[in-house]
Amino acid sequence: MGKVFDGLSRRDFLKLCGGVAATVGLADLFSVEKVAAALESAGKKPPVIWLEGQDCAGCTISLISLEDPTPASIILDKISIRYHETIMAASGSMAEKVREDTIKEGGYVLIVEGSIPSADDRYCLVGGKPFKEIVQETARNAAVIIGVGACSAFGGIPGGTPSKGLPVSKIIPGKTVINLSTCPVHMDHLAGTILYYLVTKKAPPLDKLNRPVMYFGTLVHDNCRRRAHFDEERFLTDWNDPKQQDWCLLQKGCKGPETYGDCPIRRWNNGINFCIDAGAPCQGCSEPGFYVKHSPLYAMGPATDRIMARKAAGLIPKKEIV
Amino acid sequence: MTKRITIDPMTRIEGHLKIEVEIENGKVKDAWSSGTMARGFEALLLGKDPRDASYVTSRFCGVCFSVHQLASARALDAAFGAQVPWGGTLLRNLVMGAEYIYDHMIHFYHLSALDYIDVMAVANYKGKDPALNKVKEKVVGLVKRGDVFPLVPRYEPDEFSVKDPDIVISAVKHYLDALQMQVKAKNMGVIFGGRAPHYQSIVVGGFTQLPDVNQLARFRSMLDEVAQFVTEVYIPDVVAFGTGPLLPLAKAGIGGGHPNYLSYGGFEMDEGGKKLLFKPGVIVGLNGGMAVKPFDQKKITESVRYSWYKKDTPKHPYAGEQIFDLKRSDAYSFVKAPRYDTVPMEVGPLARALVDQDPTILGLVKNQGVKPGAVARHAARAVETKRIVDAMYGWCDQLTTAMTKPGFKIHDTAHWNPPATGEGAGFYEAPRGALGHWIRIKDHKIAGYQAVVPSTWNASPRDERGKRGQYEESLIGVPVPDPQNPINVVRVIRSFDPCLACAIHLIDPRTNEIRKFIVE
Numbered sequence: 017m018g019k020v021f022d023g024l025s026r027r028d029f030l031k032l033c034g035g036v037a038a039t040v041g042l043a044d045l046f047s048v049e050k051v052a053a054a055l056e057s058a059g060k061k062p063p064v065i066w067l068e069g070q071d072c073a074g075c076t077i078s079l080i081s082l083e084d085p086t087p088a089s090i091i092l093d094k095i096s097i098r099y100h101e102t103i104m105a106a107s108g109s110m111a112e113k114v115r116e117d118t119i120k121e122g123g124y125v126l127i128v129e130g131s132i133p134s135a136d137d138r139y140c141l142v143g144g145k146p147f148k149e150i151v152q153e154t155a156r157n158a159a160v161i162i163g164v165g166a167c168s169a170f171g172g173i174p175g176g177t178p179s180k181g182l183p184v185s186k187i188i189p190g191k192t193v194i195n196l197s198t199c200p201v202h203m204d205h206l207a208g209t210i211l212y213y214l215v216t217k218k219a220p221p222l223d224k225l226n227r228p229v230m231y232f233g234t235l236v237h238d239n240c241r242r243r244a245h246f247d248e249e250r251f252l253t254d255w256n257d258p259k260q261q262d263w264c265l266l267q268k269g270c271k272g273p274e275t276y277g278d279c280p281i282r283r284w285n286n287g288i289n290f291c292i293d294a295g296a297p298c299q300g301c302s303e304p305g306f307y308v309k310h311s312p313l314y315a316m317g318p319a320t321d322r323i324m325a326r327k328a329a330g331l332i333p334k335k336e337i338v
Numbered sequence: 339m340t341k342r343i344t345i346d347p348m349t350r351i352e353g354h355l356k357i358e359v360e361i362e363n364g365k366v367k368d369a370w371s372s373g374t375m376a377r378g379f380e381a382l383l384l385g386k387d388p389r390d391a392s393y394v395t396s397r398f399c400g401v402c403f404s405v406h407q408l409a410s411a412r413a414l415d416a417a418f419g420a421q422v423p424w425g426g427t428l429l430r431n432l433v434m435g436a437e438y439i440y441d442h443m444i445h446f447y448h449l450s451a452l453d454y455i456d457v458m459a460v461a462n463y464k465g466k467d468p469a470l471n472k473v474k475e476k477v478v479g480l481v482k483r484g485d486v487f488p489l490v491p492r493y494e495p496d497e498f499s500v501k502d503p504d505i506v507i508s509a510v511k512h513y514l515d516a517l518q519m520q521v522k523a524k525n526m527g528v529i530f531g532g533r534a535p536h537y538q539s540i541v542v543g544g545f546t547q548l549p550d551v552n553q554l555a556r557f558r559s560m561l562d563e564v565a566q567f568v569t570e571v572y573i574p575d576v577v578a579f580g581t582g583p584l585l586p587l588a589k590a591g592i593g594g595g596h597p598n599y600l601s602y603g604g605f606e607m608d609e610g611g612k613k614l615l616f617k618p619g620v621i622v623g624l625n626g627g628m629a630v631k632p633f634d635q636k637k638i639t640e641s642v643r644y645s646w647y648k649k650d651t652p653k654h655p656y657a658g659e660q661i662f663d664l665k666r667s668d669a670y671s672f673v674k675a676p677r678y679d680t681v682p683m684e685v686g687p688l689a690r691a692l693v694d695q696d697p698t699i700l701g702l703v704k705n706q707g708v709k710p711g712a713v714a715r716h717a718a719r720a721v722e723t724k725r726i727v728d729a730m731y732g733w734c735d736q737l738t739t740a741m742t743k744p745g746f747k748i749h750d751t752a753h754w755n756p757p758a759t760g761e762g763a764g765f766y767e768a769p770r771g772a773l774g775h776w777i778r779i780k781d782h783k784i785a786g787y788q789a790v791v792p793s794t795w796n797a798s799p800r801d802e803r804g805k806r807g808q809y810e811e812s813l814i815g816v817p818v819p820d821p822q823n824p825i826n827v828v829r830v831i832r833s834f835d836p837c838l839a840c841a842i843h844l845i846d847p848r849t850n851e852i853r854k855f856i857v858e
Contacts, residue, residue, distance in 0.1 A: 039490035061485055071841045072375050073352045074400020080444075080517060081524055081534070087517040092480065095631035097488040101349045105452045105826055106493035110343040114491065133376075138646075139663050141374040142354055143346050173397050178662075200400055200535050225656035255749040256423075256544050260853040266548075284533035288525050294539045295533030299393065307394060316543065 027208050029236050061093070064216060065154055066100040066116060069140050069147040070174040070181045071130025072269065074200035075165040076102045081203040083091035083286045086092055090207065094214075098124070103140075112143045115150075125210065126158035128193075129201075131167040131174040131181025139179040155188045160213050162194045164206060169197035169227075172229050176308040183270040185226070194219050195226045206284055207232045225304065227276070236272035238335070239280040246327075246335040248274075255295055265292060269314045271300035273323045273332060340367065341821050343675045346374070347522040348831060352401040353838025354669060355545035355797065358807070359827055361818050367828065369806070369813035371797050372837050373673040376646075376662070383784050383832060386696050388414055388756045389542055391777060391787060395534045399839050402441055403535035403766040404527075406775070406789070409435060413775040418763025420754075421745035423800070426544025428465070428737045431605055432557065433537055436527030439519045439564055441769040442687075442723045443572060445835045447516040451821040453551025454579060455506050456495040462503040469629040473511045500583045506842065512571055517569045526560040544749035549741065558734050565727045576720040576781050584713050591709025593830030595812030596682050596805075597624040599689035602633060604767035605729060615729050616722075616767050619693040621783070622681055628700075630693055635763060635774070640792065641675040644668065644799040652677065652802065653774050655788040656761075673838075675807060676790050684808045685795045686834060687718040711812070712833035713740035719835075756782045758841045768792050770835050793837045809834065 068076070080087035091097055097104065098118040100305055104111060118124055128151060137146035155161055163184040163225035166172035174181025185193040196205045209228060211219045220228040237243065244253070247266040253267060264270070275298055283290040291298055300310050300319070310319060326332050340364070345756040354375035359605075380399070383391060392414060396407040408430060415422055441517030447847055460477045463470060480486045482773035524534045530547055531537030539546040581589055596834070619630040639652035644670045648661040663669070677683070688710060690701035698721045702708040708717070740746055757779060764775045771792030778786035798807030809831055816826045 025843070060483065063487075068354075070375060070395050072400035072535075074397070074404075077400050077403070077524075077535045083521055085523065085524075088514045089438075091488070092476065093518075094486050100488060101354075101446070102352065103345050104349055104488040107493070107580040107695055108347065110493075111347060111349055114487075136664060139376045139378075140354065144356075147375075154519050157591060163681075173379070173382065173394065176382045179376060181377065186630045193565060195776075219391045254751045255544070255548065256751060257745045258548060261548055278604050284527040285525055286521075288528045289530075289532050291532050291538040293547075294530070295548070296538035296541075308382065311390050313393050314389040315387060317387075 024328065027131075034155050035246040039101070054278040063098050063118055063121065063265060064095045064127060065098055065118055065124050065158075066098075066127045066129065067147075067154060068153060069128065069130035069151070069168070071165070073102055073129070074197060075129040075206070076100070078164075078200045078203045078219050079206060081285060082207055085207065088163075090128065095125070109143070111187075115154065119154055122157035124157070125213065126154055126161045127164055127186045128161070128168045129164050131171050131180040133174070133188050134182045134252040135178060151184060151187060155191055159180060159217075160194070160219060161188070162206075162209060164196050164197035164201040166197055166301055169195035170225075170306070172199060188299040192222075193226060194220060194222065194228065196231070197225070197227055197302045198279075199306065202231070202282070202284065203281075211294050222279060227302070231278050232276040232302065234276065234278060235279050235286055236275045236279055236292075239278070240272055240292060241280065241337050242292065252295075253305045261295075265295070265297040266320055267316060268297045269296035269299070269312060269317065269320060271303075271310055271319050272298040273326075274319060275303055276303045341738070342822050343824060344781035345824065345827065348828065350832060351397060351836040351838065352450070353793075353836065354833075355572040355836055355838050356439065357813075357827060357831055359818070359824065360811055361821055364773050364819045365815060366813045366816045368817060369672055369691070371673070371799060372671040373797060375838065376672040383574075383787050385783050387776060388417065388779050388782075391775075391784060392541060392660070394774065395789065397791070398725050400535040400838055401444075402769050402837060403436065404537040404540060405434065405766060405773060406791075407537060407540045409766045409768070409773045410762045410777075411542050412764030412766060413420055413762045414764070415778045416764065417777050417779055418542055418753045418757055418762075418813050419760070419761035420543040420750040422544045422750060423597070423767050425740050425746055426748040427436060427606050427609075428733050429545040429547070429549065429748060430540055431538050431664040432730060432732045432737070433527045433531040433540070434605070435726050435733070436531075436725050437534075438554045439568065439723055440523035440527070440594075442719050443516050443520045445481065445522065445719065445769075446572065446576065447513045449835070450544070450716065450829075450832050451509060451513055452488050452489070452492065453832060454498070454499045454584065454827060455509050457489050457506065457510060459501045459503045459506040460510055463700040465507075465509045466503060466548075470507045470511060473507055473514065477510065493823050493828065495799055496581060496819075496825055498587055499825075501578065505578065505582070509575065509634065512575055514569070515571065516792040521562060522560055523564050526557055526564065528561075529557050530840065537624070541749075543751065543753055544747075546749070548748060549737065551584055551738075551741070554734060554741075556740060558731075561727070561730055561734070565673075566704075568727050568815075573720050573724060576716055580708075580713050580717055588708045592816055593666050593712035593715075594710050595684060595808045597710065598622050598678075598681050598683045600633070600683040600772050601680055601690045601693040602765040602772045604765075604766055605726075605730070607729070616690050617694050620678060620683075620767075621692055622679075628692060628695075630695065635765070637679040639677055639680070640790065641677060641801040642669075643675065643802050645671055645673070645674045655790050656772065656778070671799040673794055673797050673799060675753070675801045677801055677805075680803070680812065682798065682800065682801070682805050682807055683795050685792045687722050687769075687771075688715045689771060690818045691718040691768060695727075712830045715833040770837050771795060787794065791837075793834075796834050797836060797838065808838055809836075
């Protein structure tokens with residue numbers, strides 16, 4: 017199969033757009049010809065404005081964590097990063113002018129990382145301006161808006177702090193924000209969603225929390241390789257014990273049965289590993305309750321009690337091999 | 339005539355930073371460093387299960403993601419009385435080593451290099467190297483399409499900028515290669531860390547993933563590749579720049595600042611941690627032949643004299659109070675001002691190298707006439723990357739041996755449950771410098787938490803005595819011949835590798851009282 021565009025084959029592209037591509041009909045949607053034609057007809061690289069508010073830059077680091085397409089090809093070949101504080105050459109008013117010019121031009125992809133403080137505008141100023149105003153004015157002429165990471169999708173960790181971080185959707189009512197809500201954003205979700213938009217010029221099908229169904233359509237629990245141990249109630253209590261190594265992490269605080277995401281299939285960082293395979297419980301980072309409602313993270317608590325009650329009531333039946 | 343200029347946002351750093359400088363006769367006369375974003379983690383952590391802290395504080399920063407997780411886990415280890423088994427320590431070392439390598443590479447190539455090279459000079463490359471011509475094609479292609487973002491706009495190259503097409507084109511190629519290589523370094527950490535940013539497997543008492551030989555073999559093979567890049571590309575580039583076009587900047591010590599250096603030390607080299615890769619210590623002033631004194635955590639205080647908090651006298655991190663006061667017109671930053679024995683300190687790779695009496699860096703200073711400053715910081719970062727790579731091979735060997743012994747352990751499971759009461763401090767060296775986390779536990783819950791992070795030391799505002807923080811001090815005297823083009827200012831600031839989200843995490847050290855906010 018030939019290259020669709022520099023460094024990215026059709027197979028890779030489909031891989032990015034969903035391990036569950038077939039179930040949502042993506043395989044049909046993305047014929048090589050269609051993808052290539054769409055990108056060629058676009059002529060110039062789509063402009064991107066990436067704003068950082070109450071963030072940790074973790075989602076930015078995710079942007080440069082893929083092997084294929086490579087970070088260099090994303091940054092220089094696929095998209096035109098007009099404004100990104102952590103990457104761009106310009107500083108100060110020179111940087112802000114680029115943002116203003118791009119807004120005038122319109123039709124850009126707007127990506128927001130981090131939440132927006134609601135307790136007081138002064139908890140986040142960029143170039144002397146409240147971040148809230150920056151998001152609102154930049155959203156106005158955006159062709160599509162993507163909230164990356166738990167903070168911009170649902171408020172995340174800053175949402176529970178005194179600065180009261182809000183998700184992007186709350187400050188630009190009436191606009192659709194595509195939420196890629198893991199903490200940090202999954203590198204595949206980010207690249208795949210951008211590519212989906214570039215080819216189709218629309219948002220992928222979304223769930224009721226505005227997350228792409230192709231990534232958030234299944235429970236972590238349903239694809240967990242420790243699932244059989246959950247069904248048989250073999251719970252890991254000692255990380256040193258090789259016998260328990262693959263047992264269910266529920267007693268270590270796993271929120272997988274209440275968390276939507278494709279981590280067990282897709283895994284993280286180019287498929288190398290992910291939380292549960294590293295012996296660490298799923299903390300439900302893609303869900304609106306993260307972090308406050310998910311505490312305690314490493315012990316049985318309200319979330320895991322709820323899960324066990326549902327299991328006892330027969331509401332989480334044993335997984336059947338199809 | 340005095341002219342005041344403001345650089346806001348200061349880009350190619352982590353976080354939100356504003357730099358203001360006053361320029362007189364073409365030089366910086368005075369400077370102010372302001373952190374302009376705050377979240378406030380304290381209300382989250384107070385009253386929570388203490389084990390949450392290492393996961394949550396990892397989110398201080400997504401660039402130096404897991405060093406907070408580690409410092410926090412170390413504070414918890416101390417408070418819980420947990421003894422991390424040697425296997426757990428080795429795994430912590432390995433994932434943290436991977437983080438250092440990726441982080442230092444990104445800093446040099448992707449955050450800093452654009453300040454030192456005239457990227458557009460690649461168009462003048464006349465050589466025959468096919469790989470370099472491909473780079474030329476790429477950049478010229480971008481120019482022809484009229485879309486050179488994000489490489490422009492930029493401050494104009496000056497007399498220190500490298501314009502030689504042969505050097506520039508290989509630097510641009512290495513910028514692109516390093517983008518690949520930092521992915522590799524992160525992937526390496528993920529083998530044991532679970533994912534990155536924000537590793538998952540560091541918890542109080544040790545580590546969550548039992549390693550197997552295949553993982554170790556994969557780790558080592560990736561380490562080989564990364565090590566080769568560090569030795570054959572990264573270090574030679576830093577040497578070529580430092581001894582070539584940047585030598586005048588290096589010898590003038592541009593961006594030097596206060597000659598005070600602090601390192602907490604880090605990376606256990608043996609079971610029990612008697613031998614460390616980086617030794618702890620303090621240097622105050624360079625006149626005493628860089629005499630290194632022992633580090634005593636009791637001497638740390640934090641000042642809020644010019645920070646947006648309720649006025650207070652300087653306090654030790656265990657005792658300080660943090661109540662926002664956004665009304666204070668005399669304050670100009672969310673960053674507090676930590677001081678050691680009342681003195682402002684520099685932390686980071688240069689401080690580590692000087693405290694550790696690293697022969698390469700001492701040689702540069704004593705024999706080559708390089709003064710501590712912006713260029714020396716880049717050199718120290720590169721030199722220590724190699725030291726860490728070398729140490730990682732040793733840890734791989736030690737882990738291989740440890741794994742084959744019966745009863746191999748990675749976690750102190752006996753101390754997994756939170757104690758009723760306790761307190762502990764966790765010190766470590768983050769890529770950006772000395773990092774400390776402090777925790778107090780009451781009724782099995784978090785009753786107080788505090789962190790003093792590297793960029794708090796470096797980016798701090800003035801203190802009670804009017805002493806500038808290190809960013810501010812390092813800018814004094816920096817040449818700015820054209821106020822429209824303050825390229826030397828950004829060079830100096832970026833040489834510290836600022837990380838502002840870390841610096842302003844706002845965790846309360848004290849009680850579990852509800853935070854009070856004074857807002858207009």
